[in-house]
């Protein structure tokens with residue numbers, strides 16, 4: 520991280536917190552940042568940075584999920600300063616991403632909370648999202664009538680939110696009076712909690728049930744939240760029965776969302792469930808070109824290809840890499856070509872190379888499946904050992920340039936046909952078994968591929 524503020528800038532807690540926010544914005548999604556971190560207030564007391572949360576719900580959420588990230592970022596920025604999270608004395612302002620309940624659907628300018636940039640026009644279509652895009656277009660033309668609910672699922676940063684909001688924007692374009700609302704599932708929970716706190720739960724129900732289209736993002740965060748699920752169940756029924764459109768996104772298939780009531784799981788499957796798969800090279804390249812054009816940059820195709828080839832995880836990373844290249848070119852005043860792209864992404868590529876070494880793949884896979892590193896080479900054949908070993912072989916084949924005999928050798932002197940068999944087996948299992956596919960994709964992500 521390059522943005523270390525001068526020590527004088529850190530004298531008061533506000534400045535330190537502001538500097539920390541710059542880092543955190545890079546390390547979280549916009550939604551996470553706006554919903555959970557932006558509402559915090561920072562005060563520096565000696566060597567202790569105290570962060571005050573506006574309410575207990577926000578405080579607990581941060582404690583459970585963001586504390587490690589906050590502490591690590593603070594340690595990078597101001598080593599030695601300790602972090603303490605407290606409840607603010609007074610109820611703080613409502614987070615920017617979650618306007619006060621009364622604002623929902625009533626502000627004609629942005630009551631719907633849609634990002635106008637998330638349109639079909641700026642969404643690149645490829646093999647990985649073809650079906651999802653076709654379904655989304657259909658829904659935008661006949662909301663409430665074609666597929667209800669439309670359930671879009673897929674891994675992190677693959678374009679679920681963008682596509683869902685494209686539908687919302689298209690509905691509004693056709694009918695400016697339509698009551699459309701985009702809300703993250705965390706936003707829905709916050710909204711509900713606030714209504715409960717203020718005894719306005721009936722208003723909450725009315726607001727949500729009057730909508731023409733409800734777009735609810737990342738529904739996996741409903742897991743285990745019984746009161747929220749209960750409330751959403753009734754909202755869902757009211758909208759569905761009234762022929763209003765519901766669009767849901769999630770990181771997995773409905774039946775695979777843990778601790779989600781069965782009645783919700785089954786309702787989510789009533790309409791159409793479509794997946795967005797990780798994008799292939801051509802689609803990634805088209806996305807890079809599209810994003811470059813949006814930024815007013817005439818990017819040579821070879822540079823777009825280079826970025827798409829090196830960054831294989833998800834679109835947010837692709838965007839990050841492109842931003843780096845643009846910043847580097849602006850700063851050095853050099854032209855856009857392979858050399859400048861390589862210079863701009865050197866750190867990233869170096870990290871990636873270290874991550875995808877044969878040794879590291881074995882280590883990461885062993886840790887992921889909780890087996891011993893030495894089991895990668897051992898003769899043990901029990902499934903809980905053999906399967907991770909096959910996964911590691913398959914990843915090594917996919918991510919490195921080692922030959923099959925070299926891979927076999929590194930996995931306890933096995934024959935190259937064993938490696939080939941492992942790769943085929945894992946490919947097959949990934950198609951048949953979503954858990955295996957998810958594990959494999961998680962590992963690719965951990966390995967930075």
Ligand SMILES: Nc1ncnc2c1ncn2[C@@H]1O[C@H](COP(=O)(O)OP(=O)(O)OP(=O)(O)O)[C@@H](O)[C@H]1O
Pocket residue numbers: 548641642643644648673674675676677678679680681682737770806809834835838
């Ligand atoms: N097919 C695409 N064409 C153009 N841009 C895309 C495409 N897919 C994703 N993006 C861009 O990638 C970024 C991340 O996309 P988005 O937030 O929609 O992903 P997501 O699947 O909802 O992620 P998360 O799982 O974190 O909620 C956005 O800036 C979006 O515009």
